[in-house]
Amino acid sequence: MPTSLAIQELRVSQLVALFPGGDPGYFRSCLAYYETDHVQRIAEKILANGGNYPMVQTNYTDIQQMNYALRVLATELFPDCHIAYLREQLLQYDHSHIEQVTEAVVAVPGPERLTWGKIDRSDFIRDETYKADALAQLTLDYPQIWKSSLRAVLAENNWDYLNSHAQLADMGSGGFWNSIRNFFLHWTFSRRGSTSSSSSSSSSETHELSDPDLIDEISQLWRRKAEAQSGEDEKMAHQINEAEYTVCEQLITCLCCYGDYTFEQLAFCSEGDHAFCHSCIRRFITEGLFGQGALRGAARIGCISFSGCRGCLPPRMLQHVLPQDLWMAYETSVFEENLKQTPGSIVQCAGCSYSEIDESTRPFAEALERVEPLLRITRWMMVVATIVFSFFDLPFAFVIALHCFVLSQWDLRRDLQTVYDRIVRERRGNAFQCRNPACNKLTCLQCMRTIRGLHKCWEKEQDGLRLYVEKAMADAVKRTCPMCNLSFQKSDGCNKIVCRCESYSHFCDHFRDVPGAPCDKCKKCDLYKTDPEDEAVQKAAARARKEYLHNHPDVAIQVPQTTRMVIGPLSALEKFDLWREESILWVLQYGIQLMV
Structure with a gap:
């Protein structure tokens, strides 16, 4: 008689046959909601939802599916969220990992990480085979450390063999653990126990690794050791070579610092007449790039001797002598200098110097040259029309002249730049x-900043401006006592309000012959006169915006004028002005789109 687990797997296989590529974990979770006719009712439910169901790669294992979901979550959906938090959330679900983890992280955001948008091989989830092989291999590498301690180090490093091996190596082959274990081995264990321990250790050396990822990591570890040994051998060879040069008195003098070096420690100019040590060349390039800046963008670096040599320092020699980061900085400076001389629009990454030539649109200056003749002809035609109609119909000529005056006040270049930016965003x-x-x-090609998760252009600048303007608008309708700083707002009635300290009493109580006329006995506020709040709010908002942009010129540059910030309700005149501006931009966009 088949067990309940076998029956469940049979139903899952039937659902997978009905819905190819479906997630078996999703089907298992669906089976728990029904007591009879499981397959039929689940199939009807899926068809009622339009035939949509979670799908997985059929050639992937469960661990590979989870690692694929982790890669998508860590690099595309949440590139600024800590990977350990995403991995912890991922392990809580059996199916639909991307969808369920996305909902959980959006509801409760996780901690941020420094390495934005990147995921390392050590961050992925390991299967049980890898964990067992990694523990067995570390037991062979560090036999003096207890297995429980090795297991703790592996768990701390997400069961990654390379990171765990490096951490144990930094501890000094066991360190404190080695001393404690040797103490107990010497005083407690008998000879028989030691023999059995050594025999078990030797028998464990026959353990065969079956995980291909771990085998590849062990190969990487051996390559690192070989490279480190090669570096030590090279260092020893240089020392022996320098000693032989010194004994034979064959050392060569550097023409910059006048120190004595071997031939391998020197670099020569392209003419081969002047020799310089590697330290002098590094200091010269560093000063030229980060000091005075004379070598930034220099495609040819001349010989640094004082004899007027026409040679140069060959690029191949510089690449061999300079450190990797210094050589990359020099190449980047040359690339940026050549990029400035490239005609056309350039799109550059905000995080590095990587750039591409934008061939989707012509440069704005070139497009403006195409539009200028048409605009010049249009202006002359309007002037001619005004002169002609002035002889026949004077009122109509006055209307045309007024129209020409309005057009002369129109900032056409700004609107053309706005339209050009819109066309570029549509194409690029x-x-x-x-x-x-x-x-x-x-x-982001609009604010030229790195996109991290949910992105909004000029978010910090706009938030600062918005909060400053909103505070000014709120203060425009509030009254504050100068003594106790109590703020209040009138809803109706007269202006007389008594605060807790009773100091807010600067209203005029004198009788006036003409109602509404200013008082001739004092300069206090009117008790019953009320200024329109809408007008006061709009004036306060305009004044605050002007003050903020004046005190923060960097914000005025970064926040474009085309970014309309709406604070408070729009009046009918503002709505009409917005509609007029958008209509003009729409006409310009469709007219200039053919020219760029």
Whole structure:
């Protein structure tokens, strides 16, 4: 008689056959909601939902499916969320990992991480085979450490073999653990126990690894050890070589610092007449790039001797002598200098110097040159029309002249720039993907900042401006006592309000012959006169916006004029002005789209 687990797996296989590519974990969770006719009722439910159901890669294992979901979550959906938090959330669900983790992280955001948008191989989820092989291999590598301690180190490093091996190596082959274990081995264990321990250790050396990822990591570890040993051998060879040069008195003098070095420690100019040590060349390039800046963008670096040599420092020699970061900084400066001389629009990553030439649209200056003749002809035609109609119909000529005056006050260049930016965004998109493997960041093409998760252009600048203007608008309708700083707002009635300290009493109580006339006995506020609040609020908002942009010129540059910030309700005149502006931009956009 088949067990309940076998019956459940049979039903899951039937559902997978009915819905190819479906997630078995999703089907298992659906089976728990029904008591009879499981397959039929689940199939009807899926068809009622339009035939939509979670799908998985059929050639992936469960661990591979979870690692794929973790990669999508960590690099695309939540590139600024800590990977450990995403991995913890991922392990809580049996199916639909991306959807369920997304809902959980949106509801409760996780901690941020420093390495934005990147995921390392050590961050992925490991299967049980890898964990067992990693523990067995570390037991062979560090036999003096207890297995429970090895298991704790592995758990601390997400069961990654390379990171765990490096951590144990930094501890000094066991360190304190080694001393304690040797103490007990010497004083407590008998010879028989030691023999059995050594025999078990030797028998464990026959353990065969079956996980391909762990085998590859062990190969990487051996390559690292070989490279480290090669570096030590090279260092020893240089020391022996320098000693032989010194004994034979064959050391060569550097023409910059006048120190004595071996031939391998020197670099020569392209003419081969002047020798310089590697330290002098590094200091010279560092000063030229980050000090005075004379070498920034220099495609040819001349010989640094004082004899007027016409040679140069060959790029191949510089690449061999300079450290990797210094050589990359020099290449970046040359690339940026050549980029400035490239005609056309350039799209650059906000995180590095990676750039691409934008061939989707012509440059704005070139497009403006095409539009200028048409605008000049239009202005002359309007002037001619005004002169002609002035002889026949004077009122109509006055209307045309007024229209020409309005057009002369029109900032056409700003609107053309706005329209050009819209066309560029339609053709090029709103984001730029960096193809530099070391960067691989996403740049917003509107504010030229790195996109991290849910992005909003000029968010900080607009928030500061918005809060300042909103505070000014609120203060415009509030009254504050100068003594106790109590703020209040009148809803109806007269202006007389008594605060808790009874100091807010600056209203005029004198009798007036003409109601509404100013008082001739004092300059206090009117008791019953009320200024329109809407007008006061709008004036306060305009004044606050002007003050904020004046005190923060960087914000005025970063927040474009085309970004309309709406604070408070729009009046009918503002709505009409907004409609007029959008209509003009719409006409210009469809007219200029053919020219760029």
